[in-house]
Every structure is written in structure tokens, then in C-alpha cells.
Amino acid sequence: MKWRRHKFTFMVIPDEANKQVVRFQLSGATLLSTLILLVVLAVTAAASMVMYGKRANEVGRLQQELASSTGQYEKIISDKDRHIGDLQTEVAGLSDQAKKIQNKMADIHKLESQLKKIAGIPNAGSASGTKASADNQDAYAMDGEGTGGEELPVTDEEIDGLLLQTTRDFSDIAGMIDEMKPRLEQTKDAVLNMQNRLRVTPTIWPADSRKITSPFGVRRDPFTHRARFHAGLDISGDIGDPIYAAADGMVTHTGYDGSHGNNVMILHGNGIATHYSHLSKILVKPGTKVRKGDLIAEMGSTGRSTGPHLHYEVYVGGKQVDPQPYLQNSREDIRP
Ligand SMILES: [Zn+2]
Numbered sequence: 132m133k134w135r136r137h138k139f140t141f142m143v144i145p146d147e148a149n150k151q152v153v154r155f156q157l158s159g160a161t162l163l164s165t166l167i168l169l170v171v172l173a174v175t176a177a178a179s180m181v182m183y184g185k186r187a188n189e190v191g192r193l194q195q196e197l198a199s200s201t202g203q204y205e206k207i208i209s210d211k212d213r214h215i216g217d218l219q220t221e222v223a224g225l226s227d228q229a230k231k232i233q234n235k236m237a238d239i240h241k242l243e244s245q246l247k248k249i250a251g252i253p254n255a256g257s258a259s260g261t262k263a264s265a266d267n268q269d270a271y272a273m274d275g276e277g278t279g280g281e282e283l284p285v286t287d288e289e290i291d292g293l294l295l296q297t298t299r300d301f302s303d304i305a306g307m308i309d310e311m312k313p314r315l316e317q318t319k320d321a322v323l324n325m326q327n328r329l330r331v332t333p334t335i336w337p338a339d340s341r342k343i344t345s346p347f348g349v350r351r352d353p354f355t356h357r358a359r360f361h362a363g364l365d366i367s368g369d370i371g372d373p374i375y376a377a378a379d380g381m382v383t384h385t386g387y388d389g390s391h392g393n394n395v396m397i398l399h400g401n402g403i404a405t406h407y408s409h410l411s412k413i414l415v416k417p418g419t420k421v422r423k424g425d426l427i428a429e430m431g432s433t434g435r436s437t438g439p440h441l442h443y444e445v446y447v448g449g450k451q452v453d454p455q456p457y458l459q460n461s462r463e464d465i466r467p
Contacts, residue, residue, distance in 0.1 A: 344366070389434060404445075
């Protein structure tokens with residue numbers, strides 16, 4: 132490596148003629164070191180530039196990310212706010228619904244009381260039911276059609292209060308339903324019992340005619356003109372007029388005798404029976420099950436009779452009673 136020991140002379144010649152020429156000598160080794168130093172410097176500078184560029188990119192990307200996630204968070208927050216607003220509206224709606232359900236429960240309670248009254252069941256009267264109807268008057272007042280005035284945003288405390296009240300209202304409702312259900316079952320059973328009793332109790336007129344020609348009781352006998360006890364009720368009409376079963380029951384006797392003419396006996400249960408006499412035609416047989424209002428015979432004037440009429444008797448506990456109180460309804464009332 133000889134050239135390292137060589138010396139190299141550099142001359143700097145200025146433009147102006149009067150200036151001195153500067154000359155300097157450098158050994159080969161120094162020249163090499165200087166060159167290496169310059170190269171290292173250049174490489175370091177280039178690397179720094181690249182690094183800086185990368186950093187700048189990174190920072191830009193992070194800034195973008197931050198901006199986008201800030202936007203996302205803002206959206207989430209605004210969605211949450213809207214969601215909370217919706218929930219508040221829902222709570223208000225639920226509270227309204229609770230009030231309406233309470234009103235309806237009070238209506239049902241009233242209906243049940245009326246039903247009990249009709250069925251003749253004593254009304255126990257529940258405290259909660261009465262309380263609910265009292266509360267409902269307020270609910271109705273608030274529920275009026277004419278509302279208005281200043282609308283203010285609700286506070287969290289108000290919503291919390293409403294939520295608590297609504298929760299209580301719904302739990303009250305659940306309690307009322309729990310309490311009402313067995314009571315309604317009892318009422319239903321009682322009404323069904325009453326219906327069954329009513330079905331086997333003679334309550335309808337056994338003929339279409341409403342003309343009573345002879346009541347139940349002591350009267351002058353039309354044949355002997357002597358005072359006799361009339362054990363039934365005479366309803367006059369025309370031969371062939373339909374005769375109806377006064378209640379559900381079973382035919383226990385059909386036949387003819389000189390006194391009653393063609394006659395039918397129906398047993399209704401509970402010790403009650405009805406007896407139809409002077410018929411022109413019998414349409415049932417012993418053992419026939421009949422429903423209240425069924426056609427069982429036709430009016431006539433057979434037996435000890437002065438003209439076409441139905442002699443109608445009601446037996447209670449084996450004894451004839453006045454049929455008049457049993458003539459409450461028309462056949463049309465039970466068969467519209
Ligand atoms: Zn008679």
C-alpha cells in the first residue's frame with residue numbers, strides 16, 4: 132500500500148488575480164480517513180432521514196386513528212344518549228300502561244261484584260280492590276284528553292321515581308291477579324251452581340197463553356158448585372196449543388184418568404215436580420229426559436174439564452204449592 136505514504140497536494144486558486152493561491156498537502160491515509168468519515172456521515176444522515184420519515188408517517192397514522200376513534204366514541208355516546216332517551220320514554224309508557232291495567236282490573240273487580248250480586252253470593256270485598264279503584268280515579272284524571280302546558284326535560288331522579296313507582300304498580304297488579312284468580316273461580320262455580328239450580332227449577336210458563344181462568348186455592352167447584360181446594364192453576368187456550376216442560380227433568384208418568392184426563396208428570400230434582408193435565412195429545416214417554424221449554428204435549432179438554440185449558444200443578448216435597456210464583460219467564464227468555 133504505497134499510495135498511503137504518498138502525499139497529495141491540493142491547490143485552491145482564487146478568481147481574483149491579486150489573491151494568494153492556498154495549497155495544502157494531505158497524506159494518502161488522511162485522505163482515506165476523510166473520505167470514510169464523509170461516507171459515514173452521509174449514510175448516517177440518510178438513515179436519519181428515513182427514520183424521521185417513518186416516524187412522521189407513524190405519527191400521522193396515530194393521529195388519524197385517534198381522530199377516528201374519537202369520532203367513534205362520540206357516536207357511541209350520542210347513541211347512548213338517544214338510547215337513554217328511548218328508555219325514559221319506554222318507562223313513561225310502561226307507567227301509563229300500569230295505570231291503564233289497574234283501571235281495567237278495577238273494572239273486572241266491579242264486574243265480578245255485579246256477577247256475585249246476580250248469583251246471590253255475598254261480596255267479601257277486598258281491600259286491595261277498593262284501593263285500586265280509588266287510585267284509578269286519579270289515573271283517569273291524569274289520563275284526560277285535554278292536556279298541555281310547559282314541557283320540561285325529565286331529571287334522572289324523576290325517571291328513577293317513575294321506574295320505582297311503575298315497578299310497584301306492576302307488582303301490585305300481579306298481586307291483584309293472584310288474589311282475583313281463585314275468587315273468580317269461586318264466583319264461576321257459584322254461578323254454574325246457580326245456573327244448574329235454575330235449569331231444574333220451574334220458571335217458565337208451560338203454555339203460550341197468559342190467561343189464568345182459575346188460580347190456586349179454595350174455589351167453587353165448576354161441576355158441584357161446592358167449595359173445593361184447587362190444587363193447581365188453570366191456563367186457558369185452544370186445543371192443540373203447545374205445552375212446554377217448565378224445567379229440565381225426567382218424565383215420570385204419562386197416562387189418562389177420569390179426573391185429570393191425559394196428563395204428564397215431570398220430576399226436576401230438589402224435590403220439585405210439575406204436573407200437566409187435560410191434554411189432547413201427549414208427546415213424551417215415561418223416562419224421557421226433557422229440557423226447560425221442550426214441547427211435551429198439546430192443550431186439550433180431556434177428563435173433568437169444561438173447556439180447553441191446562442191444569443198446571445207444581446209439587447214441592449210431595450205437596451202441591453201455588454204455581455204462580457214459578458211463572459217468571461217466557462219460553463223465549465231462555466230460547467231466544
Ligand atoms: Zn184446574
